[in-house]
Amino acid sequence: MRIFRSRAIGAVMLAVALIATACSSGGDSRDGTTIVIGSASFGESELIAEMYAQILESDGYTVDRKFNLGSREIYAAALDAGEIHLVPEYTGSALTYLGGTASADVEATASDLRSTWAASGVTVLQAALAQDKNGFVVTRETADANGFTKVSDLAALNGAMSLGGPPECPDRPFCLIGLQDTYGLVFAEFRPLDVGGPLTVTALQEGVIDVGLLFTTDGVIAAEDFVLLEDDKGLQPAENIVPALATSIADEYGSDLTALLDALSAELTTEALTEMNRLVGYVGEDPVSVATEWLTSVGLL
Amino acid sequence: MIDGFLGEVIDWFTDPANWTGIDGIPNRLWEHIQMSALAMMIAAAIAVPVAVYLAHRRIGGSFVVAVVNIGRAIPSFAVVAVALPITIRMGLGLGFWPTLLALLFLAVPPLFSHAHAGVVGIDAALVDAAVGMGMTDSQVIRRVEVPLALPVLMDGGRIAAVQVVATATLGALVAWGGLGRYIIDGFATQNLPEVFAGGLLVALLAIATEGVFSLADWVIRTRQHRIVTHSHKVDV
Amino acid sequence: MISVAQGSDQPIIVWDWIGRNLGNILDRTIEHLVLTAIAIVVGTLLSVILTLLALRWRRSYGPITWVTGLLYTIPSLALFTFLVPITGLSVLTAEIGLVSYTLLILVRNMVTGIDEVPQEVVDAAKGMGYTRRGRFWKIEVPLALPVIINGIRLATVTVIGLVTVTSLIGLGGLGFFILRGLQTFSSPIGTTQIFVGTALSIALAVTADLSLVALEKVATPWRPRGTP
Numbered sequence A: 001m002r003i004f005r006s007r008a009i010g011a012v013m014l015a016v017a018l019i020a021t022a023c024s025s026g027g028d029s030r031d032g033t034t035i036v037i038g039s040a041s042f043g044e045s046e047l048i049a050e051m052y053a054q055i056l057e058s059d060g061y062t063v064d065r066k067f068n069l070g071s072r073e074i075y076a077a078a079l080d081a082g083e084i085h086l087v088p089e090y091t092g093s094a095l096t097y098l099g100g101t102a103s104a105d106v107e108a109t110a111s112d113l114r115s116t117w118a119a120s121g122v123t124v125l126q127a128a129l130a131q132d133k134n135g136f137v138v139t140r141e142t143a144d145a146n147g148f149t150k151v152s153d154l155a156a157l158n159g160a161m162s163l164g165g166p167p168e169c170p171d172r173p174f175c176l177i178g179l180q181d182t183y184g185l186v187f188a189e190f191r192p193l194d195v196g197g198p199l200t201v202t203a204l205q206e207g208v209i210d211v212g213l214l215f216t217t218d219g220v221i222a223a224e225d226f227v228l229l230e231d232d233k234g235l236q237p238a239e240n241i242v243p244a245l246a247t248s249i250a251d252e253y254g255s256d257l258t259a260l261l262d263a264l265s266a267e268l269t270t271e272a273l274t275e276m277n278r279l280v281g282y283v284g285e286d287p288v289s290v291a292t293e294w295l296t297s298v299g300l301l
Numbered sequence B: 001m002i003d004g005f006l007g008e009v010i011d012w013f014t015d016p017a018n019w020t021g022i023d024g025i026p027n028r029l030w031e032h033i034q035m036s037a038l039a040m041m042i043a044a045a046i047a048v049p050v051a052v053y054l055a056h057r058r059i060g061g062s063f064v065v066a067v068v069n070i071g072r073a074i075p076s077f078a079v080v081a082v083a084l085p086i087t088i089r090m091g092l093g094l095g096f097w098p099t100l101l102a103l104l105f106l107a108v109p110p111l112f113s114h115a116h117a118g119v120v121g122i123d124a125a126l127v128d129a130a131v132g133m134g135m136t137d138s139q140v141i142r143r144v145e146v147p148l149a150l151p152v153l154m155d156g157g158r159i160a161a162v163q164v165v166a167t168a169t170l171g172a173l174v175a176w177g178g179l180g181r182y183i184i185d186g187f188a189t190q191n192l193p194e195v196f197a198g199g200l201l202v203a204l205l206a207i208a209t210e211g212v213f214s215l216a217d218w219v220i221r222t223r224q225h226r227i228v229t230h231s232h233k234v235d236v
Numbered sequence C: 001m002i003s004v005a006q007g008s009d010q011p012i013i014v015w016d017w018i019g020r021n022l023g024n025i026l027d028r029t030i031e032h033l034v035l036t037a038i039a040i041v042v043g044t045l046l047s048v049i050l051t052l053l054a055l056r057w058r059r060s061y062g063p064i065t066w067v068t069g070l071l072y073t074i075p076s077l078a079l080f081t082f083l084v085p086i087t088g089l090s091v092l093t094a095e096i097g098l099v100s101y102t103l104l105i106l107v108r109n110m111v112t113g114i115d116e117v118p119q120e121v122v123d124a125a126k127g128m129g130y131t132r133r134g135r136f137w138k139i140e141v142p143l144a145l146p147v148i149i150n151g152i153r154l155a156t157v158t159v160i161g162l163v164t165v166t167s168l169i170g171l172g173g174l175g176f177f178i179l180r181g182l183q184t185f186s187s188p189i190g191t192t193q194i195f196v197g198t199a200l201s202i203a204l205a206v207t208a209d210l211s212l213v214a215l216e217k218v219a220t221p222w223r224p225r226g227t228p
Helices: A002-007 A010-020 A043-058 A072-080 A091-097 A106-118 A140-146 A151-157 A176-181 A198-205 A219-223 A247-253 A255-267 A270-283 A287-297 B002-014 B025-056 B061-073 B076-089 B096-120 B124-132 B137-174 B180-188 B192-223 C015-020 C022-056 C058-073 C076-087 C091-115 C119-127 C132-169 C175-183 C188-219
Strands: A035-038 A063-066 A086-090 A122-124 A134-139 A162-165 A189-192 A211-215 A226-228 A241-246
Touching (some): A035 A043, A043 A063, A043 A255, A043 A270, A086 A091, A106 A122, A106 A241, A134 A140, A134 A198, A140 A226, A162 A176, A162 A198, A189 B180, A198 A211, A241 A247, B002 B192, B025 B137, B025 B192, B061 B096, B076 B137, B096 B137, B124 B137, B137 B180, B137 B192, B180 B192, B192 C058, B192 C076, C015 C022, C015 C188, C022 C175, C076 C132, C132 C175
Parallel strands (some): A162 A211
């Protein structure tokens, strides 16, 4: 927390902290509000937020990282309250959360989100090419034993299987609610675990759950030889990654700032994101360096 | 506003859906009690015999202090987090085992230190008298030291039990159940009445636990003719 | 570098990561210390007020203990998460929770400390002509100091542990690493973070504990060595 540096005892601690922290080597520091960047509590969100932070810092903006805030209810509230100014979002889920109707149409969903959120003082910038949707996953053994390839196949074992996912899944139209309404699925049990993280993966591996919620860009799926069930009834909407920026900050810094984020969105593809997730989540590399490497490779840093 | 919120909490408690199934109050409460009781019993089985023996031989005083201090210095959140990769690598998986392991860690120091202090605090004259009467070592322990140390031990048990009940809420972070689920899941969905209800249930359980131990303590004291006064206040 | 191969051949601690993140680790340590310091200072001030109240009006001690004890039984997780919609993901939320947990320990120790001053000493002071106030601040408080500092010591170690839980509301100090590690425990960086967060939290607590023990000795030079 950078704010504590200014209260730290003595300029010495301040100097040490500043030197010790990886500083950007960009141009002069800009005057103005420090941009607080938040993220949800899963690796990909933090990775993207870290990328936002790095490109802004490289252009001289002062950035404060407030990552790992939790579920959408928590970080969206923080954004509305001005506690954070920028957070990576997913068009379909965000739009649905705000009460809108999302569809598989990339452009329509993004612009609907833009107009809906503008009313609350949040500017939704250009959408990235990359999409990350909810993916329902079973182990290779389960898939082979039951011939599962698509989500609707699960209906064959209605009432017998357990679903694992983030605690908010039962409240989500693209999670349990959608599975029940669109696919008519009935689960024996729902186990709250984490947001497509190692708890869910371990639970799948150990047979604690039969079906788990992971994400389509999650490298673990291929690495663990899980089977990503096809969304044959099109439950999942477009989920392009967008920066959700507080309008006050967008106004303060103008197109200098937004152009940076738009440039990043233009380069971010699903393949690139999936590979980065694999490096961080499965190979175990540091998200900060993975972000830096990719940004450098596409010429943004 | 408070009015409305309390109303929502009452709604949560009166919603029949919250009383049925795996996520219902009876099941979560029962899980929580079972886990806490199990942790206490295993911790006592580990800590008490060793402590009583050491105290009987009048050794290990500084070891006890060290155990207590180190135990206190380890954040329970850290223990839960550390326990998870350990139990997974041991093949014990998530949920139950890391939570139990963490709670054991928490309960052993106070039980250990109180058992030790309880025995050490017994008037030496009584022990001498017992030895003089021809009692063997183990008889002295069983018939004199343990019964007389019981009040202090129960004090330690009370402290440990309340901590265990409160900390078992963290088990929800490692995919366990218990009352902590209401807090964690409620927080994730910003369902505040649920968070409040969860906290309230744990607090009530902790108070009830304290009550049970106080009752047990009272029973022990009234049945025991207290020849010796223990003025030990053990800080844990 | 140091690796303990665990089937998947991945190390448990990635020392490289630690080296690269010393800045973050330092930041989080400072955050941890500041959160703790604020809680102890505010907690002590409030406890002094409550103690003076309890000593002046004995009847109030019961209710004071009851309320502070109640706050103590609320699991920290519940208290922090519950305050978030009211006071935000802020230091204030964390501090309200942290201070609440110190009150029971501090008040109880302060009152007990004063109570345990031997009556003969108080009488002697009376006889020597001390005013009530003078007696309190010049005789009773200094004699109660060991127990009071012991209380502060207990409260400090408790708070250092509880600060880690505030990671769930966006803060956490060193608990930030523990939480991140918990959420990525299958990767080596995850286990490294759990290790760093845990080891440093313990180090912080032990250091605080020992420092306050030393402080206790310094503040009460009249106590003979070897007194517990």
